[in-house]
Amino acid sequence: MKISSATFIVSNTDVRKCPAPRMPEFAMIGRSNVGKSSLINRLLDSGKLAHTSSTPGKTQTINHFLVNNTFYLVDLPGYGYAKITRTKREQWMRTTWQYLRKRENLVSLFVLVDARLEPQVSDLEFINRLGNEGIPFALVFTKSDKVKPAELKRNIALFGEKMLENWERLPDQFVSSAVTGKGMPELLGYMQHCIDTGWKGP
């Protein structure tokens, strides 16, 4: 898939105000600071379309980007650590789960996991909940430019082992870097494949 156009559409905290679900949609989720917004920018080759920050808690709303006039890519707030009040965190999570449950055109979610770290409880818990709710997702191990190949391999293997304690099989998985561009063709190819095989129309 080639990116011919990418436009910011709307940012909001109410799933009912998201664009009409007439096109297939993909969304980025993961712990605060894992690189969701940076991955969107790199995927769309769009510079600063999505707002990023070195401080966790930057993205606080549901952000819709229209790509190639054929699908939506959505940037979501992160879970886990961020310097925000508990009330605000709970509000984000409520909004996020409402979005995940209600968004009928969501073809696949991308769950981003920091490739530098050993399996994190918050990621595993989030993923188990996706399983309980029946929400389809793929895994993306981010910031691969920051980790040595052996460590990357080890962290991915450990994550798989942990997941297999609760899952029968592992989801599709990718390794990415918003700095080097690693994984972008594969992620774009995956989205195209999902659209071709998993989108039944509005």
Ligand SMILES: Nc1nc2c(ncn2[C@@H]2O[C@H](COP(=O)(O)OP(=O)(O)OP(=O)(O)O)[C@@H](O)[C@H]2O)c(=O)[nH]1
């Ligand atoms: N080295 C490296 N740094 C990255 C990569 N992706 C993101 N970063 C950096 O990580 C920090 C967080 O990136 P964001 O894209 O804002 O992360 P986010 O997941 O959207 O964070 P929240 O919106 O706060 O949940 C920024 O300083 C980015 O420059 C990557 O692939 N490699």
Ligand SMILES: [Mg+2]
């Ligand atoms: Mg963000």
